[in-house]
Amino acid sequence: MKTALGIFKRDVKRLKTNIIAVIVLLGICILPSLYAWFNIAAVWDPYGNTGGIPVAVVNEDKGSSLEGINVNAGEKIVTNLKGNHQMGWKFVDKDKAMDGIKEGDYYAVVYIPKDFSEDMISVATGTITRPEITYYVNEKKNGIAPKITDKGVEAIQTQVNSSFIGTVTGYMTDILKVGEEKASVTKDDIVAGINKTLDNASADLSALSSGISSYQSTIDSAVSLIDANITLAGSVDDSLSGAENRIEGDLSKLKEQHAAIDADKFPDIDKLLTKVENGFDKCLDDLKQAGSMSSDAQDVLTSLKSSLNSVSDSLTSTKSAVDGSIERIDTFRNNEDSLNISDGFVDIINKIISNPKSVSEFMASPVKISTEKVYPVADYGSAMAPFYTTLAIWVGGIIMVAIMKTRVREDDQLRNITPRAAYIGRSLIFIITGLVQALIIGLGNIFFLGMQCKNPLLFMVTCLITSFVFTLIIYTLTVSFGSIGKALCVIWLVLQVAGSGGTYPIEVLPQSFQYMSHFMPFTFACDAMRETVAGVYTPDYITDMLKLLCFVPLSLLLGLVLRNPLRRLNEFFEDRLEDTKFMG
Structure with a gap:
């Protein structure tokens, strides 16, 4: 040592x-x-200085409208990004953006297409098309930058989703309002609204039932006419011509009444009426064929009579279904216990109506994350x-x-x-x-x-x-x-x-x-x-x-x-x- x-x-x-x-x-x-x-x-x-990372934003959204309200989601995104300093957003046209990302001027490009707003509101049109934002990223320029820009684009997606949900929810709460003068609804208001809808449906079905009865009367007359003409083979051309004219007139009337029926509301009835029209069309085709084949007129008329009887049977089934629906609606309305609406449900509706903004904000972001740092680092x-x-x-x-x-x-x-x-x-x-x-x-x-x-x-x-x-x-x-x-x-x-x-x-x-x-x-x-x-x-x-x-x-x-x-x-x-x- x-x-x-x-x-x-x-x-x-x-x-x-x-x-x-x-x-x-x-x-x-x-x-x-x-x-x-x-x-x-x-x-x-480093994550506090990401505002210096250039990311190009291209907005070609043309906007759209829903129920008279103009919607331009792309413009709203751009407005929000201009106040966002998370990235160095650069608002340019597509050509400049694509050239810039290839040359290394931009780390990424966010492209909002022309039909973005139209796709956003497609959920209300019945033909749903998911809106899409295209994200281009240059992964060659830097290894970490793409991960940072990915988070920026995810933030845009979250922002758009929240805004969309909040807007739709606000629109729904407005629909729930009974009137501008009413601050709340009662159980009687809800029942009255349901009964009004049922009355309208019952009236539409009753009109359809009357129309079917009229169609059956026309078919019965046509059958009687065909029976008479079967025995008049020598004058078949004249008889068939008259029957043809009569049926064409009735068919035209049938199509007008059919067009007035709401196919979405009565899909089964719409299908049956279509079958009836097809039957009339077949009758007309048979009549025309009979006019050119006088030698076989009796057989053709017999076939025509059979077709009309088949149509009549279909109309009878349709009328029976329609009358049954009317009867069930009347039974439901006459039974007061059928509309057993709880006080709690009415209370929820009133709370939604009284504060639609809070409800829309809640639906846009229903879960709030509370962060508690364990051993925090500054x-x-x-x-x-x-x-x-x-x-x-x-x-x-x-x-x-x-x-x-x-x-x-x-x-x-x-x-x-x-x-x-x-x-x-x-x-x-x-x-x-x-x-x-x-x-x-x-x-x-x-x-x-x-x-x-x-x-x-x-x-x-x-x-x-x-x-x-x-x-x-x-x-x-x-x-x-x-x-x-x-x-x-x-x-x-x-x-x-x-x-x-x-x-x-x-x-x-x-x-x-x-x-x-x-x-x-x-x-x-x-x-x-x-x-x-x-x-x-x-x-x-x-x-x-x-x-x-x-x-x-x-x-x-x-x-x-x-x-x-x-x-x-x-x-x-x-x-x-x-x-x-x-x-x-």
Whole structure:
């Protein structure tokens, strides 16, 4: 131990007498902090500065109208975006937008087509077409920007959906109002409205039933006429001509009455009347054929009579169905218990009518998310500070072994230096330099950058312990394996940056990286620093620090025991590298 301390004292004495060495050592102490500070400052609030990301917006929406109300959803989107600073929205025409995204002027393009508003209100027309906004994104320009612009477009979609639902709900609440002069409705108002609808339906069905009776009378007359004409084969042409004219007139009347029927309201009756018309058409075709085939007139007339009888039967079935519907409506109306409307239902209707704006706002966004942050972090820079601080401390260790010598040489004062004494003696200057590096990095994070830190004292202690562990690992690998050890330190750095969970959650990394993270000091140093930054959960902090300190005995085992068998091989490699005059 005395020899080890002697090595350390000699190193300090040499520093005092060499101003250049002092300047270099100061640079070694400061350089890692610059690495950490620049990286942390660069990512301090990236998601708060997305207003500088240019995104083109093309609005070609021509608008539409519904019940006399003009609707232009595209224009409303543009108006809202002009007050939105989440992105750098640029309102241009389509040609400029498409050229711009190819040239890299825009990260993305939002295109609103001509029929956007028309598709928005198609739900009220019966022919529903989903409105569509086309989103073009240039993923080549930057790896992160597309993820940010994706969120901006999702916000537009949410805004449009909420606006649409709110508008439709407001329109429905207006429909529920009985009149401008009435502030609320009663159970009698609702019953009266239902009864009025039923009265209208009953009147329409009664008119249809009367029309069917008239059609049957016409068909009966036509059948009688055909019976008379069957026995008059010699004068069939004249008789058929008269029947044809009569049926054409009746058919014209039937089509006029059929056109007055609401097919949507009475679909079954519409189908039956269509069948009746088809029957009349067949009768006319048969009459015309009979006029040109006098020799077969009797057979044709018999077939015609059969067709008319079939039509008559269809009309009878139709009339029976219509009369049955009228009877059921009358029965329903006469039964007061059929309209058993609860007071609660009436109360809900009145609440909707009394405050339609609140109802439409509720329907547009029925669920409110209340966010309660556990261990809140003020900004992205503070959230990333543990990772970049850990990274800077490791980089500081690599800088030390790249510039400072790990091999201890003998002189007149120190002779017969054992490998263990050399290892311990030279490690002291490395460890102290590493602690100074960590001290500068940690204090700069807190006081220079203004990083959030719930427990500054514990954060500084964590930085110092991390530096001690990292420096010992890097120093030991370099002492044990020389230049190969330095390369191992760089390789390990690369693996830890990718697989320690410092940037992305460890759970989203490939399975191999998740496994390796358990053997990486970065993992435990980052997690321990996060505890001090956002709020300490003592069991986790202690666990992380104990896992980090496990690398100390492993390093000492390699540096003090296992290094000896490798010493000659290491010296051989070092000598061969020095022989090149440009390596080693």
